[in-house]
Amino acid sequence: MKNKALKSAAVLGTVALAGLLLAACNNKSSKDAASDKNVTVYVEEQYKAYMTKAAEKFEKESGSKVTIKTGDQLTGLDNLSLDNQSGKAPDVMMAPYDRVGSLGTDGQLSEVTLNKDSKTDDTTKALVTTSDKVYGAPAVIETLVMYYNKDLISKAPTTFAEVEELAKDSKYNFDGEAGKTTAFLADWTNFYYAYGLLAGNGGYVFGKDGKDPKDIGLANEGSIKGIEYAKSWYEKWPKGLQDTEGASNLIQTQFTSGKTAAMIDGPWKASALKDAKVNYGVATIPTLADGKEYQAFGGGKAWVIPAGSKNPDAAQKFIDFLTTTDQQKEFYDATNEVPANTEARAYAEGKNDELTSAVIKQFKSAQPMPNISEMSAVWDPAKNMLFDAVSSKKDAKTAADEAVKLIKETIDQKFGNK
Template sequence: MEFNFKKAAFSALIATSVVSLAACGAGNKKADNTSESKELTVAVDKLYVDYMEGIKADFEKENGVTVNVKAVDQSDVLTNLPIDGPTGESPDVMMAPYDRVGGLGSEGHIAEVTIRNEDNFDDTVKNLVQLDGKTFAEPSVIETLVLYYNKDLVPNAPKTFADLEALQKNDAFKFESEAGKSTGFLANWTNFYYAYGLTAGYGGYAFGKDGTDASDVGVAAGDSLKALEYAKTWYDQWPQGMKDMTKAGSFASDQFIKGKVGALIDGPWVAASFKDAGVNYGAVKIPTLPNGKEYSPFAGGKAWVISNYSKNKEVAQKWLDYVTNDENQTAFYEKTQEVPANVNARKVASEKGTDITKAVIEQFDSSKPMPNIPQMAEVWEPSATMYFDVVSGSKTPDQASKDALKTIKDAIEQKYGN
């Protein structure tokens, strides 16, 4: 399934604007659980419908309920939850990207839950669904960025950024229409989701205290100005299309499909398009940075949540326990090829999986949990602009980072008062 980070990166921003309209009532809104229904509505992306239909029978029999599986646009369901919930139009159960969990939970739109299969999840995924000591979801899928490489053009998987620099100097990757430009290696670093691994590798971070302290903004912390400088050295060599903030991602993947790129940083959601195009690609963990540190992208994915407006919270909790157990998480992987959050099912996926599965699992171990506090909405755009301003040459790393920090902190102060 394509993750479509252009939508997800700003999903928290959209959610914040919506929930602010309903926040006064939402935080105190409690669903009436005195009359549990014999029906449970489970809303999922259309790609998951067949899987859900295939596993629901045993749950229905065991719990004496009917599970209605509804195909939806998951982002729309979450954005509309503050409005649809009070009117009874929202589903009982749905999936949510980890970066939406904290905001929806703190605003009172999704219910607290219990991870009853707790031993089957590592600390990273458990942290992704918790905020202020409360748990608002059960983990389902893990995702992170990896390195794709064209096996026909790059026989050996790059292990360091020095290897990527060597590709850039290879005449095979000259960009014909722009003299002096090359596509040996590409990365969409004017999108902060993609650039974060570079920033983190040089000591930067989104928020302090493992992403929970919004008063400590760290996009310019450590040696992260060196990350900006290093990014500029790449953009000086890349075609102009890489500087288009709205189309750079598509440009990079299109060039990879056309066989013009040696290696590319991207997510598991693009693998299907590469396969369909017949590209002979491999996927591995992202190479080591010039400073010897790990490239540390965000750890993300999706989790199961319960609407706080549901009248079926008790059976909904049982559904979360059921759908995240070893058997069903393994079946989920086999049906969708998405990497399960359940560590036992993840082990099966690692043993049976493709290059991309193994790469995601390996990369996830060195990834950083994406902050799930609402204030993360204020980080994306200024940080992306920070990178763009540097790589385009309009600002120095020092000035661009100072401007980004001011924009982020001012927005947080204005919207959240901290």
């Protein structure tokens, strides 16, 4: 009887232990299931107010918990390699389109699925696609526009021929440098700003819509024509415009002090002009000779999922939510940044905001900035090409040929085995 009692006790103990283990496993599974739905999103401080509202709505709809972290966008992307390895990477963050492709091919981002509700167009889809793989969900579109001072001119010039006439007005003469004008200014030693001239005349960075680094079009006939047109303006502009580091500040100072009627810059410049209380307007960039469009780079930002995300499925659901028409409208209302979602973009255009309308119209002629890793080899040689040509250090053809040669050599050295 004693042995039977001991055996029964042992069986009961085993059953009890099994029950405890099962309960523990169930609790663990519940916790794991809950944590699998959690999302950490990293954004700049300027987006925190929008993200707080969006997170609250997403949490109610999905049952997920969203944790918001803030910091500098580019610093976060620069740290992504280490954060992915250490397990500190967020589940969702924002990245400029020109970083999406290179980070994706370097293994720092997960592929994403573009939800049909995101209403992506061909240009924005191209900006997040590399080697037929999609590494981001388009959020914002950006491109260069023309700002003009309404106290100096009643409307924006629509052709560069009109801009050239404006430069003949003596009221825009630059003090201290005879024969120099500040009627119109643009930072055309900066390749990002000058590219529209080259592309509008038939130049390009890489062939096959920016995907073929073996085909470089920065020294073709169209590019040379664009560079030479830039040089014709540098002959009219103050010497300070040739300062590749200080030109941007000089342009802003001249515009805000009422000495410049028109300038080319991006939508990010509007806040500084508002702070300076300039009575400014915004329009598309004037057309080039023969009615050709100024084909500036098309850019902006996308929502991305770092490769080290602990909850990639929940992250995908969150970016699906963020790119819906309703959320893109909310994003525009909170930030005044133009939505990538085409339905929300139409909503934004309906607000009759000059900056929004100009960006949307200019974006139609914009060229997607190449997002392949080889683009990193372009910026410095292209900057030197422009400076050497507009400063008359070299003729345009020589400067362009040397830049293309250096770009090809750098690509061969850095990416030759790809």
